Amino acid sequence: MSFKIAIIGAGSVGFTKKLFTDILCVTEFQDVEFALTDMSEHNLQMIKQILDRIVESNKLPTKVTATTNRREALSGARYIISCVRVGGLEAYADDIRIPLKYGIDQCVGDTICAGGILYGQRNIPVILDFCKDIREVAEPGAKFLNYANPMAMNTWAAIEYGKVDTVGLCHGVQHGAEQIAEVLGAKSLSELDYICSGINHQTWFVDLKLNGRKIGRDELIAAFEAHPVFSQQEKLRIDVLKRFGVYSTESNGHLSEYLPWYRKRPEEIMKWIDMSDWIHGETGGYLRYSTETRNWFETEFPQFLQSASKPIDPAKRSNEHASHILEALETGRVYRGHFNVKNNGVITNLPSDAIIESPGFVDRFGINMVSGITIPEACAATCIASINVQRMSVHAAISGDIDLLKLAVLHDPLVGAVATPDEVWQMVDEMIVAQSRWLPQYAHAVPAAKERLAKSTVKTREWDGAARRNVRSIEELRAEKAALRQAV
Numbered sequence: 001m002s003f004k005i006a007i008i009g010a011g012s013v014g015f016t017k018k019l020f021t022d023i024l025c026v027t028e029f030q031d032v033e034f035a036l037t038d039m040s041e042h043n044l045q046m047i048k049q050i051l052d053r054i055v056e057s058n059k060l061p062t063k064v065t066a067t068t069n070r071r072e073a074l075s076g077a078r079y080i081i082s083c084v085r086v087g088g089l090e091a092y093a094d095d096i097r098i099p100l101k102y103g104i105d106q107c108v109g110d111t112i113c114a115g116g117i118l119y120g121q122r123n124i125p126v127i128l129d130f131c132k133d134i135r136e137v138a139e140p141g142a143k144f145l146n147y148a149n150p151m152a153m154n155t156w157a158a159i160e161y162g163k164v165d166t167v168g169l170c171h172g173v174q175h176g177a178e179q180i181a182e183v184l185g186a187k188s189l190s191e192l193d194y195i196c197s198g199i200n201h202q203t204w205f206v207d208l209k210l211n212g213r214k215i216g217r218d219e220l221i222a223a224f225e226a227h228p229v230f231s232q233q234e235k236l237r238i239d240v241l242k243r244f245g246v247y248s249t250e251s252n253g254h255l256s257e258y259l260p261w262y263r264k265r266p267e268e269i270m271k272w273i274d275m276s277d278w279i280h281g282e283t284g285g286y287l288r289y290s291t292e293t294r295n296w297f298e299t300e301f302p303q304f305l306q307s308a309s310k311p312i313d314p315a316k317r318s319n320e321h322a323s324h325i326l327e328a329l330e331t332g333r334v335y336r337g338h339f340n341v342k343n344n345g346v347i348t349n350l351p352s353d354a355i356i357e358s359p360g361f362v363d364r365f366g367i368n369m370v371s372g373i374t375i376p377e378a379c380a381a382t383c384i385a386s387i388n389v390q391r392m393s394v395h396a397a398i399s400g401d402i403d404l405l406k407l408a409v410l411h412d413p414l415v416g417a418v419a420t421p422d423e424v425w426q427m428v429d430e431m432i433v434a435q436s437r438w439l440p441q442y443a444h445a446v447p448a449a450k451e452r453l454a455k456s457t458v459k460t461r462e463w464d465g466a467a468r469r470n471v472r473s474i475e476e477l478r479a480e481k482a483a484l485r486q487a488v
Contacts (some may be wrong), residue, residue: 001028001330004139006077008070008130009084009148010036011043013050013297017308019081020051022323024062025314028331033063037073044068046301053308070130075137081145081322082130082154086122087438089291094434095119096284101460102427103418105263105467107253107278108286110149111201112386113414116257117393118431120153121405122438124397127154131162143329145169145322146340151200152355152387155340156394159355167325167367168340168355170200174319176249177205183223183230184210196249196338197347197358197373202258202386203249203338204379217245233280236262236272244378253281258386260417269466283465291471299474328362335362339369346371349380354387385413400441402432402449426458 005023010016016036023029034051038044048066055062067073074080085092095115096106109115127146134142144166146154155168173196181192195207208215224238224247225231231238234252240259241247248255252273256262262272273281278289297304317323321337328335336359343356346369350356360369375383392408395401406428409415415424429449432439436446472480 002031002033003078003330004033004035004076005079005081005326006035006037006073006138008037008073008080008082010047010066011038011040012083012085013043013047013304014293015083015147016047017050017054018318018320019083019322021054021312022317022320023326024054024058024060024312025317026323026327026331029326031061033065035073035077036064036066037068037070038066039068041068046297050305050308053305054312057309058312071133071137074130074133076139077134077142078139079143079145079326080130080134080138082127082148084123084126084148086119086126087435089287089294091122091435091438092119092287092290094431096287098427098431098434099415100283100463100465101430102423103266103461103463104415104427105266105269105283105465106257106414107263107273107281107283108257109284110286111152111254111257112150112389112393113257113412114409114427114431116150116153117389117405117409117412118435120150120390120393121397121442122435123148123150123154124157124394125441127157128162128398131158131164134162134164141165143167145325147322150390150393151340152390153394153397155355156342156390157397159342160353160394161398168200168357169321169325170340170357171320172201172249172251172254173203173338173357175251176203176247179230179234180205180208180215180220180247181210183220183227184215185223186210195359195370195373197375198249198356198379199350199354199383199386200340200357201250201254202379202383203357204244204246204375205249206246206373206375206379217241220247233274233276235274236281239272244376246376246379251279253279253285256281257414259382260413263414264417266466273467275467275469278469281467283468285469288469288471292477295471295474296477325362325367329364329366332364336360337362339367341367341369346373348372348374349377350375350383351387351391353391354383355390385411389413397441400444402428402442402445405432405442422458426453426456426460429453429456 044066051064099114144164151168158166193209196203278285324335339360343354396405410424
């Protein structure tokens with residue numbers, strides 16, 4: 001088979017490499033063309049060197065091109081994959097730093113909460129530019145696979161306003177399933193059959209079977225509490241399991257941002273999180289991790305390039321959805337996964353316009369969702385609170401309405417549990433001003449926001465959060481990795 005796959009934001013080097021090798025694990029796909037595009041020529045050249053080395057080492061006919069001209073990369077593409085982070089780590093630092101001044105302590109801040117909403121404001125205009133290019137220069141009927149957060153907002157904008165065939169893809173469901181299989185003592189993940197449904201990062205394991213035997217709430221609680229590692233790292237998720245009756249797909253740290261009961265009081269935060277790794281709840285944890293990863297990759301690039309000489313091993317194909325979806329669409333081999341799409345009645349007790357994450361099957365006829373799922377009422381209530389914020393956030397990003405943006409932030413569950421309306425109004429003004437270069441739709445609102453900030457009497461505080469760790473140096477990272485190797 002010969003067709004073109006464009007990857008936007010291909011400078012996300014490690015993730016692009018994973019998607020690339022996954023796709024080449026499909027025998028029929030070895031003659032495809034990969035068109036890489038990114039705003040950073042430097043990152044593009046690094047990833048192209050790595051992918052070229054993989055192609056050469058495996059003696060493949062695969063073609064790899066790289067260009068900062070997005071339309072050139074999208075021209076004639078059948079599939080477009082987006083991994084973009086608009087504003088990079090500079091804007092992301094503001095997503096964490098500024099809300100902290102108003103008492104809002106985020107672990108990740110890329111889905112909802114103050115950081116996730118502003119991230120969406122930066123991304124959505126760019127997503128619509130992608131969609132315009134896809135409509136105009138890509139292969140007719142091209143499919144857009146969005147990996148970029150905030151997943152629901154980006155996918156909502158691409159479908160509703162971009163008018164492009166779009167599916168949102170995340171790996172939270174797979175990671176949650178791996179945990180459950182481990183605590184239940186499964187020999188392999190294939191022994192576990194599960195149904196997850198909800199919205200991205202608030203998806204719920206509503207049905208679990210191990211080797212055909214139904215797993216109930218009490219058995220699952222006991223299994224997690226008995227696990228020597230997860231019992232400490234996933235304290236919040238276990239508490240939610242006890243109260244809601246179902247396990248959440250999302251990590252301890254991420255989930256703590258969406259449920260306002262766990263992060264609204266600084267003195268309470270350490271009760272629910274774990275500092276052994278960023279994903280379990282550390283303040284600004286993903287920002288620290290992303291900064292360290294970027295620094296590490298820049299320094300250790302020769303080693304990454306050398307490792308690209310290894311043969312592709314289909315047995316190590318990852319559980320990222322993209323390669324499996326492409327395989328199903330092109331070959332007809334059926335793939336079952338969990339996908340982000342417009343609801344339209346798939347989940348009976350969530351709004352029809354929402355972007356939901358739920359089971360579906362892929363074959364030659366496309367992505368076919370399993371309809372008629374009803375999630376537990378508590379799960380639906382939690383999801384709907386976020387959906388309402390997402391809807392307002394998308395509409396604000398499209399219209400450039402700063403008042404609607406402030407209302408969206410005010411209605412965020414964690415923000416509303418911590419900040420007053422006056423604090424929210426000032427915080428949004430401050431974020432809009434700080435990130436104005438990435439927010440063209442709010443250009444008209446920036447001068448007035450600056451004036452309000454100059455006259456404001458709302459007090460803020462300089463605060464690193466309840467559980468902040470410093471970014472580690474390359475030397476510290478090397479020492480830690482060496483100690484781990486020695487321990488093994």
